[in-house]
Amino acid sequence: xxxxxxxxxxxxxxxxxxxxxxxxxxxxxxxxxxxxxxxxxxxxxxxxxxxxxxxxxxxxxxxxxxxxxxxxxxxxxxxxxxxxxxxxxxxxxxxxxxxxxxxxxxxxxxxxxxxxxxxxxxxxx
Numbered sequence: 001x002x003x004x005x006x007x008x009x010x011x012x013x014x015x016x017x018x019x020x021x022x023x024x025x026x027x028x029x030x031x032x033x034x035x036x037x038x039x040x041x042x043x044x045x046x047x048x049x050x051x052x053x054x055x056x057x058x059x060x061x062x063x064x065x066x067x068x069x070x071x072x073x074x075x076x077x078x079x080x081x082x083x084x085x086x087x088x089x090x091x092x093x094x095x096x097x098x099x100x101x102x103x104x105x106x107x108x109x110x111x112x113x114x115x116x117x118x119x120x121x122x123x124x125x
Contacts, residue, residue, distance in 0.1 A: 052087045053103050059083045060106035063118045075114040 008017045012030035017023050025031040059081045063073050078085075088101040100107040100119065109117045 052084050056103040057106050060118050071118050073116050
């Protein structure tokens with residue numbers, strides 16, 4: 001006895017699907033479009049935060065001018081370049097117990113009177 005054929009439809013464009021019984025989409029274009037639409041809200045926040053972190057890192061690196069490991073700047077210069085203080089990747093205490101905020105391998109420490117010490121973390125490999 002033959003099995004009855006059940007019509008299946010693409011989850012994106014709703015065209016009838018032919019082929020494997022567990023197939024959900026008619027082609028890769030529909031599968032990609034469906035997954036992109038599903039993930040747009042879920043990953044948008046993460047994408048925006050990572051973009052801000054990368055921008056912060058680039059701004060800190062620009063303040064160090066090449067091979068310099070340490071430089072001073074002020075809050076106004078950082079803000080003019082688009083630095084967002086609410087985003088950092090991690091915190092670290094130095095040997096003196098002073099707190100540094102990091103954006104990947106570049107960090108900053110608040111100093112008195114809106115000053116900032118910008119540093120580059122040495123590779124510890």
